[in-house]
Amino acid sequence: MALNYFKFLIIIFLFPAIGIAQNPSTLYQNWKASMDNRKDTDPNNDYIPILPDFSYAGYHNGERGLPSVFTQTYFNVTDFGAIANDNVSDKDAIMAAISEAEQNPNGGVVFFPPGRFIVNDANVDNLSEIIKVTKSNVVIKGSGSGDGGTELYQKDNTTHPDMETKDWVCPYLIQFTNNEDSVNNYITDVTENAERETYTINVANTSNISVGQWIELYVKNSSSSFIAEELAPYTSADLFEPQNLKLVNNGVEVREIHKVVGKTTNTITFKEPIHRAINAAYNWKINNFAVLEEVGIQDLKYTGGFVWKHIHHRAPQELYPGEPVGGPHAYLSSSGWSGIQFNHVVNGWITNVEFSNMSQVAQFKFSGYCSALDNEYTGNPGHNYISTNSATGCLIGRNLDSTIGIWHGCGLNAVSIGNVIWRNENPVNGNSGMEVHASQPRANLFDVCKGGFFFNMGGSTGALPNHLKNLVLWNFEGVSYQSTEVKSWRPNSETKYAKFLMPIISGLKGFTMSEEPNQFQENESPGIHVDEESLYEAQLAYRLNGNLPNWVTRINSVSGVEMSQQVLDLTIGEQAILEATVQPETADDKTVSWVSNNETVATIDSEGRITAWSPGVAIITVTTNDGSFVATSNVNVNNVALNKNVVVSSEPQIENPGTAAVDGDFDTRWSAEDFPQWLEVDLGALKTIYKTELVCFEDRAYHYTIEAKSDLETSYNKIVDKSSNTEGGFQNNPITDEFVPVKARYIKITVTGADSYSGTWASILEFRVFDRSSLSTTDRSLDNVIIYPNPFTSQIKLRHLNANFKTLKITDVIGREVVSKKIKDMNEVDVTVVNETNPVGIYILKLIGEGVVRTFKLVKM
Template sequence: MYNCNKSPIQNILIVCLNLLALTDVFAQDKSKIFEDYKKDRNLLPDFSYVGYHQGEKEIPNVTNYKIFDVTTFGAKPNDDISDKIAIQKAIDAANKNGSGIVFFPKGRFLVNEESDATNSIISKKGNIIFRGSGSGLNGTELYMKNTLPPADPSKMWTVPPLFLFTSGGADKKIGFITKAAAVGDCTIELNTIEGLESGDWIVLKLLDNNKDLIVAELKTQQVEPTWSYLVNKGIDVKVYYQIKSIKNNKLILKAPVSYTIDPKYKWEVSKFANSEEIGIEDVAFVGNWKEKFVHHRSWQDDSGYTMLRINRTTNSWMKNCRFTDCSVAAIVLQSANISVLNCKIDGNSGHEAITSNGSTNVLIANCVDEASQWHSFGSSHGSMNTVILNCTYPSTTCFESHASQPRNTLLDGVEGGLMKNRGGGALENMPNHMQGLVLWNYKQTNEPVKDFEFWPSSKVYEYWKIPKPVIVGFTSKGTTFRMDQLGQSESIGKAVEPASLYLAQLKLRLDKLPKWIKELE
């Protein structure tokens, strides 16, 4: 058993809470796959390090920062005058201070009127709390009347977000990895560690089209010639880790590596430019998307009302937020150890819900998509270790798996549709997902499908390819699978114990569940 943090955290549940023992009315069987995993940790991806501070710390209720009330900068709720400039001034003042709570009282604030400049509202520093007075009908509403313009109208995904939380600066190349590291190892060895200190964040990068690398991931599945990125550029991995300590040229990481590192391929290491400890809380982000959504019809459909992006951010969170009438609710981009808790998407149906895009160790938990976004909660573009926990969406949509090589995505206690036409991704960036997709106690609510395929013939359907997913405890109205297309499978038709793979792995690593789990009740 590997463990990067030898001491379990001390804060544990005060009340008698053990989500691992939750059962349906009917008794559930213990998962043999999980029992085997306890003995051999290579049988499943380890999702136990996802979320804020590797799942070990409670999200803080920050009260000791200076408060920057947007109304003192000129914002006024419930009038007909834009508040966009005032909100940016409040954020700038908090950034300049080095920390702060950007606070919104109750009411509707106008954030993109005809008179406004067509730019995002941006925060580029850490230790910033963006806090409203509740995301319900009588709370704080940030109303986006008009879209922002796309960078390129022919590229339907290029509308910038209205709110962007990010970091200044750029990554700095350090060197390359000189020694092999297996999945689960917490130590990597570099040719140089000059410029790095304990506590820094790094990004490990691999881009190589060596055929052995591709075969190792896809195994028996065949590469299509139309997948030009995989064929020409190859396996693309970018993962983000924090340095726990440094010894000689060795970096001891706070979380284990999740992809086999072979130094014969060029693994580069850069110091990651990031912001930390950003919190987005108790705010309703409301767009003005009122058209009937048509996938890829226009940039307005696909990204016109993109509300929020968390970018180059680590050990941060978003909780208790609502997204209404939007094209895209929120994207966690090139970030690590982010927790998204208790959020809702409602109103008119749009393009995407909440997605981990090119990020590492992201937790999306207790979120609901009532709008039936075309792509609901999911992962894309090289994300590694994404957990979708206890989330729900309608039977009319499905999880997102948006190609460009996401890996290790866990759909854990998720309820909603399962269909092959909602993954996403262009042909040149296929397949939809690489190794490590796990459906654990997934409850499918749309009509049953006989012999559901995760790797259909391209003559039948080109836009749905996922190699050897793990399916455990799947329940439905009678769906069956092409079993030869699955990796491990168990208990198709009946839920299993543990009810949550993520929580079971977290408890296994820390010995006890941490206190913050209570928030998920």
């Protein structure tokens, strides 16, 4: 029976059925066997695969897609003085908007409406001044990268004092940075050896290391044995002018960024595997790594001013004919128009950005696990596309060069390790090479890319080799400096450049490698792609139990949902429309369901129409049917304290001001230390109040009293005494106090202590005050008109017209008519507003009926 089964397996192998894999990768099977062995036995076993594990690269280690919906506050640059399409610099306004977002406790989205915004203009701007984002959770977001979207125009180059002698030093204009330099603070020493692709290392002491902390695994050592180990099987004598080699003179340097997920007294465990074997004799260290997190730029076009023919490290000859390589104006080509840089960032991103006319596009420097996905380069090709610089585990993927070829395509340089250059396409015409820019990169992957390799890759002779061990070239298709007998390590007799230390190659198409000794570590399946099309995807799917995330497969699944308003202020009988924006726009199923948690206060129908019924607060929740993503809006009915002026006894925390107690937002609070503390609300006018509600931070059961008075001159009267309260104030079940209705303008709550809470902080999420007034019994049909969205982009919707109007007119602010429409006997109208001469700004809507005219202000974005 066993013999027959064995014969059956041989038949299957010799005569595979149609559709069964034809060219599986032995390298991948070797890697998978190592992973299987670790699952079954010890995760730190000695079975080390040939291939590094690249599956942890990218935003949140590839486990989730880039965000498309944001909960942070939006800061529109036009609110800070920026004006689209006016040919005037908007740099100051943009920096003001970023500053405001940085001061917000939860960060913010710096938003650009459609149109062109100038970000660097020599006529008015300091060209050496950088636009910086220095806090986490700050996102720069436009209105799209295509026609009708946002364009940032870097009219003039950035400057640096040394640019005339060092043409590469002009800084990136937009920088996400915590202002750290390359030196990170020392924590402890590594005490024992560790194999690459393992997760746990021994250290001298872990008392200053926390689980969840970002650290840098670091070594810099000029030991001759260490240098020999790095270069083997070659030696420094195989490189041009070995006496000038930085690796020899400055030492071997490795930087790996990792997140600590476990520790004991003398060990720390990382989430990601290490990619360079550790010999503790060379004085490896653990450094602290201070970072920004959750920062990104997306949905816009970034245009520079480099419009001349690019010549590598040479000034545009159209401007400076005859100026030699490295001349005083070479910076215009090399770095003058440098766009975006991330420095000391983890989990950052660049996505849906069209770049054009740039010297250098973007760079992840001293950063980890960031992603640059789905970007495009158009216009005039320049020096560099998107690259890493001393970064760990970044993913640069699905980026397209639509020009005749940027000199250095997407790639990496310096002590970059564990990065993945994935599914990028550069021209296959010999104009462009994927960047591998020397200065000791290790263990990086070029995965399913198209373009050029082993030429136009960068690196001075002193910084060589271009790449050290474990460069992986997987299913690459393209061209090289010649079509056959391509050498990864070219001898000095051929060129003093182009030195790659025995890459691992699988499925290479377009050119063939030399079979001379030490030209590669492995070269499987030359001329035919292997079945595992993408190594990154295969390894990621393995780690995630056979499943690839939707962001990889590009299944049009819902990734989030946004509510048009997070807080609503209504009176009894009033109606409003909430809109749910499902992300992404290409999602296949955008259907949602609505629910109110308190239908006695407010109900909502299937179209998002709210009706207010009684005083109180209802939390409206919208849920996507695909993915069950949710967003909420707090509907306040007859809450006369909402967004009113307040005075407080103390406001020690800038991020937790008194106004936060009456803003309708559960994510903000007023906090003051040491009881008693009080908060006074000016209702703005005399109100007949009968009920209050209190929502407390961490559901605390505060002791408090509430007082009311009709004007400033009179004394307060106590209307609520909860000095012995034991009831917690929950978001969905606030502490509610009803009392005999009183007329009051000023309301004061005094917190004197708390039950079952040993702290001394008075922290209030929401304090609400309700009156019983409702709409009058007279006909209010003219007041029930609903207009949305406002602000709008191209279309507005009018509801509840109740056949009261005959004509609709829209004019701009100087009275020019934009729209005129007959609406007799209509209850609902949809209107498209297009005005090419004044596409954004204020408009006036008039509804004209029999003896009645209603006027509304509209804002077009």
